[in-house]
Amino acid sequence: MHLSNISIKGYKVVNETSTVALHKGLNVIVGENASGKTSIIDAIRLLLREDEFGFSPVSEKDFHKPFTDNSQPADNFFIQGQFSGLSKDDKVTFLPWYDLKEHATLSLKFENKEKYGRYKKQVWGGSSKSSVFEWELFDKINCIYLPPLRDAEAKLKEGKSSRLAKLLKNLEASAIKDAKGNYKLHKLEERFKVFNDEIATSEDFPIKGMNDKISQQLKDAVGQTFGQHTHISFSEVGFNRIAESLRLFFFPGIEEHENKENYRSLDENSLGHNNLLYLATILAELIDSGEQDERLKVLLVEEPEAHLHPQLQIKLLKYLETISLSREIQVIVTTHSPVLASSATINSLIHICSNNGKVNATPIKDTGLDYKVSIKCETHDGCSDITIPESADFLTRWLDTTKSTLLFAKGIILVEGIAEAFIVPQLAKKILKKYNSTNKPKLPESIDEAGVSVVNMNGIYFKHFMRLFCNFGIEDKESANIPIRCSGMTDQDPEKDLDENGNKTIPASPTTANHNFGKNPALNLIATINKSEYCRLFVGPLKTLEYDLAMEGNNIQSMASVLAENWHNREEVYKELKEISEKDWCKETLKNKAEAANEILKRIEDKNMGKGYFAQLFSETITKNSELATPQYITNAVLWACGGKVSDQ
Known part of the structure; x- marks a missing residue:
């Protein structure tokens, strides 16, 4: 039950x-x-x-x-x-x-x-x-x-509200009542009674002398008729009072220590460990409550x-x-x-x-995470279909302490990699500032203020993550959704371009290195996802984040400048990047701009730089450069997650 x-x-x-x-x-x-x-x-x-x-x-x-x-x-x-x-x-x-x-x-x-x-x-x-x-x-x-x-500490100390007292009373509920429910003397009470009787009557203890002196003073003060006799003991011997007198002490180790004098009171313990002691007492009370029914x-x-x-x-x-x-x-x-x-x-x-x-x-188990999907490989003859694991298993493995922030957010932006995770929050400040200058009601000034989390999936796993927020791919089945806005940013990932030496200008990503689909398989989800109430998937218009970013406005100049300032070795590369950073790319032809953007992307992916390191460096530039342009798909992803109106791409 x-x-x-x-x-x-x-x-x-x-x-x-x-x-x-x-x-x-x-x-x-x-x-x-x-x-x-x-x-x-x-x-x-x-x-x-x-x-x-x-x-x-x-x-x-x-x-x-x-x-x-x-x-x-x-x-x-x-x-x-x-x-x-x-x-x-x-x-x-x-x-x-x-x-x-x-x-x-x-x-x-x-x-x-x-x-x-x-x-x-x-x-x-x-x-x-x-x-x-x-x-x-x-x-x-x-x-x-x-x-x-x-x-x-207070809950474990002695008194009527003591959890130790409640635990003992529960454990001994059957020992203090007979078969008819009548109260009977508990063995603890018997032992306490013997102890109190012994110290009250024995000449070896001062208690008897104290009692005699008090009685004599009463007799001398008010006489034999009005006097009262007294009896001194350490405590009442009733079971409830015994239980309520219990105190808990601790020793910093799970093994019992032989010297009881080494145990300490709870006010000498840490708050965290006292909480664990309290919880252990509660669990003992629940597990062994003494109530069989x-x-x-x-x-x-x-x-x-x-x-x-x-x-x-x-x-x-x-x-x-x-x-x-x-x-x-x-x-x-x-x-x-x-x-x-x-x-x-x-x-x-x-x-x-x-x-x-x-x-x-929304119980997460009810969001339709049990759906499996197979993608047919169209590149290699005889190649077996690729089966994506169940979303529930996938998310169990992938929801670490950073990705699990999506469970506490007002909005979500799903991104493919570390570069987007660094760059998007900085671009969002510019996007929201521009939006608030022409729209009402105004949105918060940053995604942090909006309670929006940028979640780095380290891949194109929109199918698994977005299933939490919208239904797709499930025939004849309705599932629950987490009712908060979720946007995703993804790339076109076109067929890989080759330079004059036959090298790919855009290396295959780890998720598709052995199976070239010709385009990002997540794009097949857009038609369904973008009809949902809470989810939208926005796609870069050209290739990949850095390339699309470079093709906007005069961004090539800023990106080349960051690369040049932080380049190591190879003087000829530095000179080339320096030249690129000194041009006004708003005045260049689209062809020249594309060639420069490819050069920027090539240097970002060079072993001397790397996407993550460049994104860290460039994110610092974003806040300083008021002229930096933002691709529309990034703007839409930020505005959707923050609750704003989005434009057609």
């Missing part, structure tokens, strides 16, 4: 009805700030009566209020959970919630009508509000929450990356995934960490974004 979806309306940042699909095992919810992740977690806590939240009173801030002038809070808020995967025993236990469609539902509604500091509440199971609600069913649900900025165990964790370095984040997430399956605990994690997002399996990721009070939740 697991919580398969949560529907919310009018609660906190959620205005319109929003449904988040969840699955058994590990769920990793990702998305930008203020997208609704915390509202989802709090809604689950409230619905399932999580120990530290479910009994707290609702406040006026829980009713959604739009960020508009003279706005009014919602009249009510509604939360509904659906439970799936019910066993035969689950169906019997939760029969009042069962809807006869292999699901159980639990609904909660609060009216925005305050009376005596509280708001009117309705709770019902199944489809009928009128049926008698059995509150005892919540005893079959164990929901535990770990906040993002948790005070682990618990039907649902849910662990809610907000930002587990708090105070943990990347290696620990990865280790922790993998462990949560393991115990979620082996111990049948549904784990729901929210995170801002690209490290965690890139370490999670594709099937566990759920992307969240918000638009005018509606939360859009």
